[in-house]
Amino acid sequence: MPSAGTKMNPRHRKNLNVLLPTFAVLGLMFGLVAYAPQLYRIFCGATGYGGTTQRVLTDSATISDKTVTVAFDSNVAPGLPWRFEPEQREVTVHLGEQKLVYFTAENLSNESIVAHATFNVTPETSGLYFNKIQCFCFNEERLDPHQKVEMPVVFYVDPEFAKDPDNQHVDTITLSYTLLRSVDPSQSKNLARFRKDATPDPAHGKEIFAERCNACHTMDTNRTGPMLRDVVGRAAGSVAGYHYSPALEGAHLTWSEDNLDRWLRSPKDFVPGARMPVRVLDAPSRRDVIAYLKQVGEAPADTAQHSAARGEY
Numbered sequence: 375m376p377s378a379g380t381k382m383n384p385r386h387r388k389n390l391n392v393l394l395p396t397f398a399v400l401g402l403m404f405g406l407v408a409y410a411p412q413l414y415r416i417f418c419g420a421t422g423y424g425g426t427t428q429r430v431l432t433d434s435a436t437i438s439d440k441t442v443t444v445a446f447d448s449n450v451a452p453g454l455p456w457r458f459e460p461e462q463r464e465v466t467v468h469l470g471e472q473k474l475v476y477f478t479a480e481n482l483s484n485e486s487i488v489a490h491a492t493f494n495v496t497p498e499t500s501g502l503y504f505n506k507i508q509c510f511c512f513n514e515e516r517l518d519p520h521q522k523v524e525m526p527v528v529f530y531v532d533p534e535f536a537k538d539p540d541n542q543h544v545d546t547i548t549l550s551y552t553l554l555r556s557v558d559p560s561q562s563k564n565l566a567r568f569r570k571d572a573t574p575d576p577a578h579g580k581e582i583f584a585e586r587c588n589a590c591h592t593m594d595t596n597r598t599g600p601m602l603r604d605v606v607g608r609a610a611g612s613v614a615g616y617h618y619s620p621a622l623e624g625a626h627l628t629w630s631e632d633n634l635d636r637w638l639r640s641p642k643d644f645v646p647g648a649r650m651p652v653r654v655l656d657a658p659s660r661r662d663v664i665a666y667l668k669q670v671g672e673a674p675a676d677t678a679q680h681s682a683a684r685g686e687y
């Protein structure tokens with residue numbers, strides 16, 4: 375026992391033994407009540423309870439033979455003059471397989487409007503296994519008057535889905551979005567970035583690099599993947615000291631914006647036998663990450679970091 379405790383008379387100590395845990399429990403209860411909404415979100419985010427989906431940065435390691443159908447549903451809350459529709463009613467995917475789908479949004483009014491998407495999946499028991507890699511629903515989104523865009527969503531269903539007894543008889547998962555007028559329009563991103571004619575955004579590319587490439591690549595050191603400074607214009611498979619797959623080493627390619635785009639869309643289709651296990655399915659993300667790689671190659675390290683940080687994204 376600590377010294378303070380040993381000097382106390384035994385009856386007081388007994389009271390304290392009862393009181394301290396009581397205060398602790400009371401404190402915890404007040405805490406729980408005060409933070410209930412946040413806790414609920416954390417809990418739901420972590421467990422998928424209530425049909426919340428998971429946000430992930432990496433791909434699934436395995437692709438299963440089993441398939442599931444994913445159906446899409448879209449709603450617009452009253453007071454938001456937008457049209458909003460999935461471009462496909464449903465898709466059938468292998469568990470673990472990344473899939474790219476599109477939703478169209480159009481602002482029917484004469485003013486710029488910021489909206490926010492809420493979403494859920496049914497049945498609720500599938501939420502835990504529904505992983506989104508890219509989604510407009512991560513941000514507050516702005517559309518200029520009468521502008522129309524196709525918004526990419528990249529997702530996969532975790533192969534563990536098939537092992538969960540609750541999902542044994544589930545063959546269709548419905549992903550449902552509702553768009554509402556934003557209550558916090560100041561933090562919005564412009565949906566125009568998804569347009570094909572949008573200017574490449576290296577600042578966004580930098581974010582993607584941090585989220586999806588950095589685990590294996592840095593600019594100046596070989597890690598799981600080769601270092602990437604000056605990769606635009608460099609011969610493929612040519613960094614000294616990095617152990618490439620024979621496929622990439624023998625590919626006789628020079629990395630241009632165009633073939634980097636094909637590489638990132640699917641390394642193993644572009645260079646059969648290549649060992650990079652990551653794919654970036656949506657074109658705007660590839661465009662921006664390539665713009666970032668190009669910018670880092672053109673400028674000294676410090677400047678590139680600086681101007682990337684100042685971007686609108």
Ligand code: HEC
Nearest residue numbers: 586587590598599600610611612618619622648649650652
């Ligand atoms: C899980 C690890 C991993 C991640 C994440 C990853 N890569 Fe790679 N990358 C590799 C490996 C391994 C190679 C070498 C492939 C080979 O030798 O076949 C590679 C090679 C490359 C090359 C060819 C470089 C050269 O010298 O020829 C480019 C370009 C590249 N990666 C870009 C990216 C970008 C951009 C991202 C993020 C969107 C990314 N990679 C994410 C592992 C990864």
